[in-house]
Amino acid sequence: KMGISFRETRKDPRNKNVRLFKLTTTLEELQTQAQLLDELLQRPIQVEKIRTIKASNEHTFDFDLQLTFSRWSQWPDTNYGLLVCVGKCFEEEPGINFDEVFTGNQEFNRPLLSIDTYEENHSRKKRSGYDCANPRQQKKCCRYHYYVKFADLGMDWILAPEGYDAYYCSGDCPFMYLSEQKSSLYYTFVIARANYNNPMASPRPCCTPASLSDMSIMYSSGKVDSQGQPTDIEIHNLDDMVVDECGCS
Structure with missing residues (x-):
């Protein structure tokens, strides 16, 4: 099994969706092609939405990515990585900022992504x-x-x-x-x-x-x-x- 756990540490995560996307192109190409909402919608194949979770008072969200990683192991050339969005992104915003840097006091509020793998007995x-x-x-x-x-x-x-x-x-x-x-x-x-x-x-x-x-x-x-x-x-x-x-x- 393989999965990721995304921890959002902002004080008020309510009314925010946590979305997990699988990139089907390089992040550099996606950044160039997705400056405007219209451009992104014209290229829907560039990202594949895996799951959306409606945030309430939770701060930690778990995603099961066994199928995704299984496909990547068979076709490594299709592995362009994952993209996590909190709140508005893609279809809700006209612009996408991939270069946001947390500084100052925001350093303590940055999201954290951890990946866990679990070996089955027969594969040890x-x-x-x-x-x-x-x-x-x-x-x-x-x-x-x-x-x-x-x-x-x-x-x-x-x-x-x-x-x-x-x-x-x-x-x-x-x-x-x-x-x-x-x-x-x-x-x-x-x-x-x-x-x-x-x-x-x-x-x-x-x-x-x-x-x-x-x-x-x-x-x-x-x-x-x-x-x-x-x-x-x-x-x-x-x-x-x-x-x-x-x-x-």
Whole structure:
């Protein structure tokens, strides 16, 4: 499944429609061709309306785009992106402004668009050969599943995701096991060999993350409007948050 969540943080979203369009041409071409309402109506194929939601007191609107993304995956050349309109746009306004920039105090009122993807069980990537399910059954260095929920850590200022699969590394690093690990360094091999020859005189390598990947979070400093909605939402990329592979070092 694939979808997007659009958060509109203006104080009074009433009497505004939230429209989602799929562009069928480049944004530059659309900007040139859609300076006037008449020009846009003469070229209705340039945009394809996916859905319109009547805004009331809601601030967050969800759109299911599974079909759209499925078509884009089959025909990538047709992917010109999406366009979200709040309030009057296209058929209601004679002009379209694609270059609006939020500055000053409006920075806190800018809309935010997030995209979520959900993998089905049958399409999940095959687990690495060094992934293990039960530490009691596997004593060698392995990667184990570990889910972290931010609220349990007192980090409720993180709005999304609620948690993630962080994984962790655990297990022994016997000398003969290192030959199976392509990521092992020569230094690790030397230390392991020294420990194998004389366990009392040399330390043993430890099972640690050999490869880490980043993840993005959506967070707020805690400022809210009169309706309790966050007003200063940001998206930030955090380095080295997910263990991709474990190794001995």
